[in-house]
Amino acid sequence: MRPVAVDAMLPYLTERYANPSGSHRFAREARRAVDEARDQIAEILGVAPGEVVFTSCGTESDNTVLVNAPGRVVCPAAEHHAVLHPVEAHPDGVVVGTDATGQVDLDRLSDACTPDTAVVSVMAVNNEVGTITDLAAVAAVVRERAPGALLHTDAVQAACWLDLREVAPLVDAMSFSGHKFGGPKGCGVLTVREGVAVPPLISGGGQERERRSGTHNVAGIVAFAAALAETDATRAAERERLTGLRDRLVDGISAQLDGVHETVPRDRKVAGSAHLCFEGIENEALLFLLDQADVCASAASACASGAMEPSHVLAAMGVDRSLAGGALRLSLGSTTTSADVDRAVDVVVDGVAHLRRTAP
Amino acid sequence: MKVLLAMSGGVDSSVAGALLLREGHEVVGVTMKLWGGDSDTGCCSVSDVDDARRVAQQLDIDHLVFNFGDDFDTHVVAPYVAAHAAGVTPNPCIECNRHVKFDRLLRRADQLGFDAVATGHHARIGRRPDGTHTLERGADAAKDQSYVVHMLDQDALARTRFPVGHIDKAEVRRLAAELGLRTASKPDSQDVCFITSTGGREAFLGDRIPTRPGRVVDTSGAEVGAVAAVEMVTIGQRRGLGLPGGGPVRYAVDVDVPGATVVVGDEADLRRPSTRVADVVWTGRPVDGEVLVQTSAHGTARPARLDRDDHGVVVHWRTPQRRVAPGQSVVVYDLDDVCVLGGGTAAD
Numbered sequence: 001m002r003p004v005a006v007d008a009m010l011p012y013l014t015e016r017y018a019n020p021s022g023s024h025r026f027a028r029e030a031r032r033a034v035d036e037a038r039d040q041i042a043e044i045l046g047v048a049p050g051e052v053v054f055t056s057c058g059t060e061s062d063n064t065v066l067v068n069a070p071g072r073v074v075c076p077a078a079e080h081h082a083v084l085h086p087v088e089a090h091p092d093g094v095v096v097g098t099d100a101t102g103q104v105d106l107d108r109l110s111d112a113c114t115p116d117t118a119v120v121s122v123m124a125v126n127n128e129v130g131t132i133t134d135l136a137a138v139a140a141v142v143r144e145r146a147p148g149a150l151l152h153t154d155a156v157q158a159a160c161w162l163d164l165r166e167v168a169p170l171v172d173a174m175s176f177s178g179h180k181f182g183g184p185k186g187c188g189v190l191t192v193r194e195g196v197a198v199p200p201l202i203s204g205g206g207q208e209r210e211r212r213s214g215t216h217n218v219a220g221i222v223a224f225a226a227a228l229a230e231t232d233a234t235r236a237a238e239r240e241r242l243t244g245l246r247d248r249l250v251d252g253i254s255a256q257l258d259g260v261h262e263t264v265p266r267d268r269k270v271a272g273s274a275h276l277c278f279e280g281i282e283n284e285a286l287l288f289l290l291d292q293a294d295v296c297a298s299a300a301s302a303c304a305s306g307a308m309e310p311s312h313v314l315a316a317m318g319v320d321r322s323l324a325g326g327a328l329r330l331s332l333g334s335t336t337t338s339a340d341v342d343r344a345v346d347v348v349v350d351g352v353a354h355l356r357r358t359a360p
Numbered sequence: 361m362k363v364l365l366a367m368s369g370g371v372d373s374s375v376a377g378a379l380l381l382r383e384g385h386e387v388v389g390v391t392m393k394l395w396g397g398d399s400d401t402g403c404c405s406v407s408d409v410d411d412a413r414r415v416a417q418q419l420d421i422d423h424l425v426f427n428f429g430d431d432f433d434t435h436v437v438a439p440y441v442a443a444h445a446a447g448v449t450p451n452p453c454i455e456c457n458r459h460v461k462f463d464r465l466l467r468r469a470d471q472l473g474f475d476a477v478a479t480g481h482h483a484r485i486g487r488r489p490d491g492t493h494t495l496e497r498g499a500d501a502a503k504d505q506s507y508v509v510h511m512l513d514q515d516a517l518a519r520t521r522f523p524v525g526h527i528d529k530a531e532v533r534r535l536a537a538e539l540g541l542r543t544a545s546k547p548d549s550q551d552v553c554f555i556t557s558t559g560g561r562e563a564f565l566g567d568r569i570p571t572r573p574g575r576v577v578d579t580s581g582a583e584v585g586a587v588a589a590v591e592m593v594t595i596g597q598r599r600g601l602g603l604p605g606g607g608p609v610r611y612a613v614d615v616d617v618p619g620a621t622v623v624v625g626d627e628a629d630l631r632r633p634s635t636r637v638a639d640v641v642w643t644g645r646p647v648d649g650e651v652l653v654q655t656s657a658h659g660t661a662r663p664a665r666l667d668r669d670d671h672g673v674v675v676h677w678r679t680p681q682r683r684v685a686p687g688q689s690v691v692v693y694d695l696d697d698v699c700v701l702g703g704g705t706a707a708d
Binding site for chain 1: 391393406409413424425426427429467468470471472
């Protein structure tokens with residue numbers, strides 16, 4: 001976590017440990033912390049404070065807009081499972097294809113949108129390959145074809161890289177998760193445009209203006225705001241710094257190995273994402289070698305057992321299954337240094353070369 | 361030594377890990393995800409992976425999950441389905457050992473710099489004075505699993521460890537309890553991991569192959585019963601043949617899938633003087649002559665003489681034995697009934 005976030009949350013785990021829904025002085029103190037965090041978050045996300053709903057995670061935010069949607073729900077095939085699975089489970093859920101970069105196919109999206117479509121959900125930045133969605137183009141299609149639909153974006157991966165004040169006007173709802181920008185796990189936000197009704201997924205005590213019941217995670221909310229504020233203040237500089245490091249990482253690997261495919265062109269994706277497919281190796285074996293060398297990376301998402309599943313994102317993009325089996329996702333963030341990158345280049349190059357040399 | 365321990369989430373592989381650590385080895389645990397569909401027992405369910413991971417935490421070793429689902433589909437499930445469609449009764453657990461645990465996993469372990477793969481099987485690997493390896497029955501005769509790992513050749517034996525093969529099951533459970541391992545009293549898995557107890561083999565195969573009703577006739581050709589799916593009938597089967605109750609015990613002695621006909625007879629009709637064996641793998645050098653031969657996982661090894669010819673091996677039983685269902689493993693032991701000499705698949 002970002003130190004500012006840790007510092008912000010600690011008092012609310014100790015001397016200010018009160019429930020903001022109470023009616024005593026300590027409760028008011030906690031309530032004020034939640035309200036101030038809400039104001040700060042709203043400003044950075046480009047929405048009004050009343051449009052911010054605190055949730056437990058990005059998945060809950062996504063589920064809230066989709067699960068009880070009263071009509072057709074539509075999403076692209078490369079969405080995070082937090083969107084994809086509710087859409088697949090919905091009685092009128094429609095999943096549409098993507099192009100080779102993972103960007104939603106606008107013609108197919110247009111075909112899927114009907115006058116009775118309730119929700120269209122298109123992620124702002126793909127979590128696996130880093131592709132940035134052209135949300136203005138998506139919005140144009142949705143507003144024309146399904147004017148009554150709520151347009152939602154899973155912006156969980158976007159907070160680090162995109163100015164959300166530019167995203168907010170394009171959509172009706174956005175999902176965020178604290179841990180994607182150095183905030184705490186177990187703390188999410190859903191923004192919902194004023195006047196748009198989204199039935200609660202969790203009902204009970206009526207917190208969050210009846211939109212999400214449950215006692216507020218005060219420490220988490222305060223830390224979420226602190227981490228987001230630092231992310232926002234440093235975003236432009238970090239984007240530039242990490243673009244340079246990402247290029248150094250990818251160029252360093254590609255210069256020393258044949259059979260390396262950059263999954264998405266760099267001008268179509270966010271700075272902190274390096275996604276490569278190596279011919280002739282199995283990423284499960286590569287991840288073990290990287291882990292042994294203290295380089296922590298991932299390949300695709302894991303199922304409940306912890307086993308790596310073939311990536312649905314790469315499948316949606318039309319990447320050959322055997323090449324997808326050699327996929328590696330390296331993420332860069334605020335703590336990444338050029339020494340880290342140089343070491344990662346060496347370890348990845350050695351690992352891939354070893355696996356190719358010893359291929360069974 | 362650096363050992364990759366296959367952890368199923370059961371007590372045997374849990375204790376195997378503890379024993380390897382006690383011997384001073386560097387151990388990494390791995391659970392293989394093999395089957396993506398419904399499962400209620402065996403190697404693949406999420407709760408078993410949880411148990412394996414939690415035991416690894418107790419042992420303070422790293423734990424990995426390898427997804428060998430494609431290999432499992434290709435080498436175990438698809439052949440299992442195809443074999444039934446052809447009226448053959450395979451043993452999928454043995455094919456999983458052959459193709460996944462002691463091939464795919466061994467190769468992966470090699471690639472990642474491990475000296476050996478260990479499992480929780482009850483069998484022993486010994487060494488002859490000339491340096492070659494032997495595959496021997498486990499110390500616990502009742503739990504011996506040498507039959508299901510009979511396909512290990514010298515190359516595989518040299519890179520495999522069976523830490524619990526030297527102790528009996530009661531000792532395994534005692535050690536697990538002593539170490540406080542959470543799997544200490546977990547029941548043994550019995551069934552094929554991709555067959556659920558609710559649906560059974562019939563539901564699994566019924567979803568994957570067209571099944572046809574069959575006539576049941578006696579050895580004179582007279583129709584005596586009927587079965588719903590001729591593909592499900594196994595040589596030697598006594599129940600579910602649609603025969604009227606109260607008569608003499610009848611066995612399926614022949615199954616003709618293309619002709620949708622099952623022949624039933626008494627035990628004498630089921631006995632055969634010999635059994636042809638295909639795809640034989642020898643533990644060491646090929647053998648012939650007098651041996652003991654076992655035809656089911658918990659059966660008794662019976663005396664026989666082996667003849668080798670161009671098509672494989674013929675087992676000539678000293679006294680006629682019940683016909684072995686085609687597809688079942690036929691495993692050859694030495695006359696002391698200790699060492700596996702080789703094994704293959706019943707072919708007639």
